[in-house]
Structure formats: C-alpha cells, structure tokens
Amino acid sequence: MxxxxxxxxxxxxxxxxxxxxxxxxxxxxxAAHRMFLAENWRLRDKFAExxxxxxxxxxxxxxxxxxxxxxxxxxxxxxxxxxxxxxxxAGIIRSQKVFHSLIADEIKSxxxxxxxxLGGFSQGGAMSLMAGITSPTKLGGIFGLSCYLLLKxxxxxxxxxxxxxxxxxxxxGHGDADPTVKYQWGKLTASTLKGWGWDVNFKTxxxxxxxxxxEEIDDLETYLxxxxxxxxxxxxxx
Numbered sequence: 001m002x003x004x005x006x007x008x009x010x011x012x013x014x015x016x017x018x019x020x021x022x023x024x025x026x027x028x029x030x031a032a033h034r035m036f037l038a039e040n041w042r043l044r045d046k047f048a049e050x051x052x053x054x055x056x057x058x059x060x061x062x063x064x065x066x067x068x069x070x071x072x073x074x075x076x077x078x079x080x081x082x083x084x085x086x087x088x089x090a091g092i093i094r095s096q097k098v099f100h101s102l103i104a105d106e107i108k109s110x111x112x113x114x115x116x117x118l119g120g121f122s123q124g125g126a127m128s129l130m131a132g133i134t135s136p137t138k139l140g141g142i143f144g145l146s147c148y149l150l151l152k153x154x155x156x157x158x159x160x161x162x163x164x165x166x167x168x169x170x171x172x173g174h175g176d177a178d179p180t181v182k183y184q185w186g187k188l189t190a191s192t193l194k195g196w197g198w199d200v201n202f203k204t205x206x207x208x209x210x211x212x213x214x215e216e217i218d219d220l221e222t223y224l225x226x227x228x229x230x231x232x233x234x235x236x237x238x
Contacts, residue, residue, distance in 0.1 A: 007102070010038040010052040017049040018115040018140065018228035019106045021099065023124025024054070025146075026062065027070045037217070046221065049230055051111075055102060057124075060091070073127045079180070092130065092150050096158075099131035107137065115228055119143030119171075119220075121212065122181060126150050129170070129189070133198065138164040141227035143171040143220060146181050146210055149189040156196065170200045171223040173216045175208025 012018075022037060038052040057071040064076045074091030099118060106116050117140050120128040125147030132142030134155065142165065149155070170193065174186035183204075190202035201223075205216050 007053050007055040009054070010042070012051045013042070013048040015049060015231075016051050016111070017231045018047075018117070019051045019053060019111050020047070020117045020119070020224065020228070021053045021055065021102050021106075021128075023073065023099070023118075023120030023128050024057065024071065025120070025122030025124050026072050026076070027065075028121075028124075040217070041221065047224065047228070050224075050228060051106075053102060053106075055098065057095070073123050076123075087151060089151060089154075092127070095127050096131045096134060099127060100135060103135060103137060103139070113137040114140045117141035117143070117224060117227055119145070120147070121145045122147055122210065125172075129172075129193075130155060132168070132170070133165055133193075134158045134160070135165055136160050139168050141171070141223065142168055143173075143223065144189075145173045145212060145216065145220070146175065146178055146186065147172070147189070148181055148185040149192055152192065166197060167199060169223075169227070170198055171220065172200060172202045173205060173212075173219060174202070175205045175211065175213070177207050178210045180210040 041047050057073045059069045060072045060075060061067045061069050062072050062075055064078055073095040075088040077086065103113070103116055103118065107113050118128045118132045119125065119142060125144030127150070128142060129144045129147060130150040132139060172186060172190050174183055176183045187202065190200045193200045203216070203219055205213055208216070
C-alpha cells in the first residue's frame with residue numbers, strides 16, 4: 001500500500017483536552033475538511049480545547065476510476081460494492097489499523113480515550129464507522145457523513161469481546177438526493193447498527209447531494225459539543 005502523506009493537524013487554542021480525527025472521502029485531501037470544519041469553527045471560537053487531526057489517505061489505484069491513482073482508504077471496483085457486494089477487505093483492514101494507531105497516539109499523548117472523536121465523510125465516514133465500532137478503546141464519539149457500512153457480513157466478528165463503544169453515541173448525516181452514496185444505503189446502515197444494539201442518531205437533509213450543508217455542520221457541532229464539552233476556561237496561552 002502506498003504511504004500516505006502526513007496528517008494535517010490544527011492544534012487546540014487552549015489547553016489540549018480533546019481530539020477530533022476527521023477522515024476525507026475518495027479523491028479528497030484533508031485541506032478541504034480543514035477549511036470547512038476546523039477553520040470555520042475557529043473563526044467562531046468553537047472547540048478551543050480541541051486538536052483536529054486530518055489524516056491523508058495514500059495514493060492508490062481506484063478500479064472504478066479506470067485505475068487512476070488518487071487518495072483512497074481502500075479500492076472500489078464498482079459502485080455497486082457500496083451496497084454491500086465484494087469489497088477490498090485487505091485495504092479496509094489496513095486503513096482500520098491506521099485509524100486505531102491515530103487513536104492510540106492521542107491516548108499516549110495524554111488525551112483520555114473518552115475525549116477522542118473519530119469521524120469522516122463518504123469513504124472516510126465509512127472507515128470511521130468501521131474503525132470506531134471495532135476500536136479496542138472507548139471513544140467519546142463516532143460520526144459518519146454520507147457514508148455506509150463496510151464488511152457488514154464480517155464487521156461484528158472484528159468488534160472486541162467487551163465492545164467498549166457499544167454505548168458510544170454515533171451521529172450519521174445523509175442527503176436524500178445523494179447520487180453517489182445512495183441515501184437508502186446510509187439509512188440501511190443506521191438501521192443495521194441500531195439492530196445490533198448501537199446508539200445511532202441518523203439525520204436526513206432534504207435535497208442534499210453527495211456533499212455537506214450548513215444545517216448538517218450545525219448538527220455535527222451540536223453533537224461534538226455534547227461529546228467533548230469544554231473543560232478548561234482559562235484564556236489561550238501566549
């Protein structure tokens with residue numbers, strides 16, 4: 001697997017008490033999420049104690065895009081795979097280990113695992129759901145935007161025996177006009193996870209294609225405020 005570029009990090013403005021790891025979609029780069037999320041919230045003085053980590057997927061050939069190399073967490077041979085057919089299991093498992101390693105790094109740096117949130121958009125959202133529910137450590141939150149369930153026939157066998165995140169609230173958002181990752185796939189993912197006993201809040205955004213909208217970002221902000229509330233009211237350090 002080709003190596004990924006270094007993650008982009010947006011440091012906390014105050015004492016670092018929480019971390020949000022955000023994974024991009026197929027063909028994207030973390031800069032897009034940085035601009036849309038972290039910098040937007042920074043301008044409004046939100047999440048001052050939070051460090052944002054935007055990992056880059058490696059450049060890999062994507063079969064459905066005629067083998068072109070682009071940032072991807074796993075290969076997609078056909079978009080019908082997103083409905084749950086044959087998948088790049090090896091690539092998915094490799095990326096799962098990347099996300100678990102990023103979580104472990106934050107814990108080693110002194111951040112309690114319950115103050116770490118993992119999430120992403122599209123392919124990154126799919127990986128975040130998979131890596132989140134299979135994480136060996138308790139997380140503060142898991143979110144997936146415009147995404148779907150990976151390895152649905154196997155993922156339950158990858159969940160640790162003590163299932164540390166079974167009670168971790170999961171936020172999912174999906175546009176009902178998404179032509180790429182079908183709305184029904186996201187809805188089915190939420191239904192499946194709920195059926196397995198997970199706490200999932202699935203929000204529908206009317207008329208939204210394969211993208212995000214201000215309402216969705218506001219809902220995500222509300223979710224994060226509930227999962228990683230401020231702990232330190234001291235002024236930003238000089």
